[in-house]
Amino acid sequence: MTTIPVIGHDAILSAVSPERAIQRVTDAFVAHHRGAWKMPAKVYLDAAPHGDFRAMPAMGEGLAILKWVTSFPGNSSVGRPVVYGTILVSDAGTGEPVALVDGRAVTALRTGAAAAVAARALARDGAASAGLIGCGLHGRWAALCLTAVGYRSGICADLDPGAAQRVADEVGWNVGARQEAVECDVVTLVTPGTEAVIGPGDLQPGTHVNALGADGSGKAEMAIDAVIACELFCDEWAQASHGGELTGAVEKRGLQRDRVTDLGAVLAGEAQGRSSDDAVTLFDSTGLAIQDLALVIEVLELSRSGAIEAAEVDL
């Protein structure tokens, strides 16, 4: 019999700070870029017309994880989360189960953290204001993590004014129109990706954009012309070119791999970030299992030190 901890949503969110999430995710991008961590492609199980399931494996630091996670965009209209998820953690040396971890909390932390990691690496020196378009669950975590890396002023824009107000109140930013958010130094997009919220010519020189909402087939938050006009970065080309913000440009404009730089290469000091203060940079975040693994490592360390309480079950 194997006894494992089951680590829940609230316990994770109350124990892991945005700062720790940002550090862990930074380390994960570098480890993956250097080949120390493994991550096979995620598998999509379509559940049309409602959404999809994703199986996301990764291995590193002696652990192997499988995240089983959803994106059901219509859920928010009936008061349910868009994302549900559970992460099975195993010992990479023996295969023995190690823990069962809530995937929603980990997804929220690592998704928000990616926005902050990319802003720190790619925004121009002196960037100070943040615009957030889409202020739901993951938009909120992006705002919390951007605040943690110094974005003390910002504009929250959402079709639902209440959602924008809640995030603005929590992080000390203001509510504003989409156009005001677009004029900020760092613009983070976390809408469901069903319509473009950035059009051609919307972005001012020097802006950095994090595109987080387009994390599956058919989703996009920017017009293709707006994408093409940017200096392009992604979390992983295989995912970004097939189920990310870059996909439209790949399929309709023949965007090639050599125009896109991996964030991990920039963080490892092996590739250039933005070319100048006037460049417009775009980071396509599709969400990687190595980001989940990064947070799982943090959660397990906190659990072992007693900083996170967890129920134990016998398998």
Ligand SMILES: NC(=O)c1ccc[n+]([C@@H]2O[C@H](COP(=O)([O-])OP(=O)(O)OC[C@H]3O[C@@H](n4cnc5c(N)ncnc54)[C@H](O)[C@@H]3O)[C@@H](O)[C@H]2O)c1
């Ligand atoms: N890149 C990643 O790693 C990652 C991780 C998790 C979720 N996601 C994706 O992020 C997206 C958002 O997920 P969520 O859980 O935050 O959803 P959510 O429903 O909680 O929030 C979405 C918000 O966007 C707002 N919105 C919708 N259309 C808009 C528009 N045109 N302009 C402004 N606001 C608009 C909604 O009112 C809502 O407040 C989804 O597509 C999800 O799949 C990506």
